[in-house]
Amino acid sequence: MAALAVIFTVFSSANAFAQEAAAAATAKPVDMGPIHKSALFYVLLFLLLCLFIAIVGKALKVYELTRETQGKPEGINWDTVNAIIFALFLVVGLYGVYWEYSVHGSMISHMQEAASEHGKRIDEMFKLTLIITTIVFILTHIVLFVFAYIYRYSAKRKAYYYPHNNTIEKIWTIVPALVLTLLVLKGFLTWRSIFYKAEDPNNRPLNIEVVSSQFLWDIRYPGADAIVGKRNYKLTTAINGLGIDFNDKNSLDDLLADEIVLPVNKPVRFTLASKDVIHSFYMPHFRVQLNTVPGMQTYFEFTPTVTTEEMRTKLNDPKFNYILLCAKICGANHFNMQKNVRVVSEAEYKEWLSQQAPYLTNDLRKAFNLPVVAEEAAPAATEAPADTTATAAKVELDVKNQLALKK
């Protein structure tokens, strides 16, 4: 066990510091000499610290023993010492919480306003919960540490024998219950308003399908029919990676997109599916998250309310982009499974959509015994990348995705 402790010491102290030495030695055959030396240096430094602590400990012991032999009362009252540290901890801790809320709190400014309709309701819910919990957090901690300080041990005092008080106990059962009822009710209504939506026939949502796989998002927009065609995983081939069923005529005009572009203030309904493992479709700015599960489809409907441009002005950050991340562990590249998201005006959206290439290529037409349309497919194929590159000049990440897709 002692050996374990030593190994542990080496690990935790040495590795952290070894980086300085390592930074210099990036060449392939690493010279371990200086690294071992620096590791040894930090181990020795730690042992020195231990020695220092041991000396302080011994000094305290000698001091107390001399007091004892002289018949004086204990020199250091550790109950008081600890009580004072608790009081200090309270003061410093409260300031620390204030600092966290203000400094780290301001670092999440781009999250502070939801960019979707339902997101605003979630934010309201969040604020209410935050206010209630912060009050409880501060008050209970003040009580806890102030009690620890005030009621520290004293030989002169006797504790107050107070085994129970039914009235008080009832109060602090009922009050939290009432507060939680409030939170549950509001939360329940918010939850229902997000997932149970009555469809408005005049404002049908835009259907988009997102299929996840390690470690990509494939996005499919419907064509003129506004319906994304069926998929059948058994039809997956090298040229039909998503297994789109082109026998379903709704599939014929589906469009391939390499980013998610959404018209502002129009409801959009995402159909989510996964090819291999569970991923999570997470767009934090819109307060949207739902897992993509192989073998079933999941749906999330919401309405984006702020365009990318508006958000950039609002945040005074010309580089701001909405983003789609994967939030469910899915393998080695989980940390880099992303897609760019843009919210644009209806006109821009229409224009963008008209430039997207259809999924159905001539190769696929042959595979599904569909008539090959030579003159239509060819220009579309050459046109699309050129145009995308043009828009990509505006949005850096676009290029990245395009390249990733080509790979």
Next chain:
Amino acid sequence: MSTISLHDTHHDDHGHGHHHETFLTKYVFSQDHKMIAKQFLITGIIMAVIAMILSILFRLQLAWPDKTFPLLETFLGKWAEGGRIKPDFFLALVTIHGTIMVFFVLTAGLSGTFSNLLIPLQLGARDMASPFMNMLSYWFFLVACIIMMASFFTQTGPASGGWTIYPPLSAVPKAMPGSQIGMTLWLISMVIFVASSLMGSLNYVATILNMRTKGMDLWKMPLTIWAIFLTAVLGILSFPVLVAGVVLLIFDRSFGTSFYLSDLVFGTEILPNEGGSPILWQHLFWFLGHPEVYIVIMPALGISSEIISVNSRKPIFGYHAMVYSLIGITVLSFIVWGHHMFVTGMNPLLGGVFMITTLIIAVPSAVKTFNYLATLWRGNIRFTPAMLFAIGLVSFFISGGLTGIFLGNASLDINLHDTYFVVAHFHLVMGSAAIFGMLAGVYHWFPKMFGRMMNPKLAYLHFWLTFICAYLVFFPLHFLGLDGVPRRYYAFTEFEFMNKWLTVNVFVTWAAIVAGLAQIAFLFNFFYSIFRGKKATQNPWGANTLEWTTPVERLHGNWPGEIPTVYRWPYDYSKPGAAEDFIPQTVPFSETMSSNLPHDFEGNEEAERIQKEWEAANKPVQE
């Protein structure tokens, strides 16, 4: 009164002298509950140290994603080629850290240690109901630990799909290297672990229900025993469900069934599985998984109740309310598992229902917190090391519990699910709080286990460094989560918006390293004091419970003579009229006439009459 004294007779002739104990029967294949408790504790501590080293390794990667640490390659070989931890190994580190901490440290290490130690000692029994099964429980646990650690020595590495091992990631070997032999070992280890846990739990329940000493009715049991009892019940009812889930997963992995798998395509390879659902695993897993977090925290709450009462020199406030809230938590914990699945594609209707049950469970938790605070009020608090950790537990329980109100709310969970907010939440409420409960227990019952005292000053150093660093590590992580940073990310370098958190990550890693180093103070103190600590007195803390009536020299069978009888509840501290500020459970009311209160007699009219007569006779004397 359900006390049984059968065991008194057969144990008296056994254990002293004529029963030869070899090194092997005393320290290795011991059937004595105290030795088994120590075995659980020391194994738990070793596993905790390993898990902590793993966490520091992945914290290094998070803090300095672009730097190389050539020393890592020396230790980890191909897992850290060129001195940088690989993404696959990073996920393995996260997974095994979680598995070890949740199951091996905070379930076996915490429950195993204190259930074994305290049930017979605090209830007045010679040993557990089935000492042999108790021993098996430990050895199964050790085998499970060894198998889990063995996966580090395989070609493809340990399981790395997260400690919740969601299929298909965990079920399909080609999904990631960790899902090959490493996952098989994980599953085998877990089946053995559950067997260990069940043998332990059944034993705990049997002992608590049948082997209490004379006078020890359920409402005279210390809160530690109540907590351990309800924890064992939870374990018995929920762990088998995990085994069912694990067995189905083994079938899917090794025998081609499709319980969790359907419609899978890896690249262009179409897998033959059809008809299963990955969601089924999540239901089975969390049906254990959620009670599991209460299995982790309830013993810690029980331990802290006892320690706070002893060291405040006050009865625990609202003993009955404490028990009822534990019962409430136990029952409710079975119907809240869906809150882990709000955004997994489960029917949203269920999400609403699980949100209601989840937020209800906050009520008993709140009652417990307020009762702790009320116990401190007007106490006479001695800051023993155990007390410091118990107060630390209350603080963590509040902080982490409150963030649970966010996550239990389905609509807020949409944006917080699987982010660092979750990481911060559970590390405070079940990580730090439960570890502090365990450490409090170790400091408090160390004299009972080893007959010696730990060094209090080193313990103060240990407490303050750990307490402060734990907050420094976990408090900032909430904000990463609110910013939308998902957990289990190998590096924050691929997203522009995460760059601002790199400095925070460096800070958090440093805090974690200091917290890690602080544990050396504990480890040194623990192992040094076993051999060289100051000799303990019989009742060093002035506590009321039965374990402190046993002699300092631990002996097989616990009490040299007859097992003491219990007359009162365990929390008569600072009772007005009593000579001392504590009255052990073994002191009959007839010896404490000056301090008896009417409700002590629980409606026994004869006793009340005697008390009244005594008071009438002694009134002038008192004035």
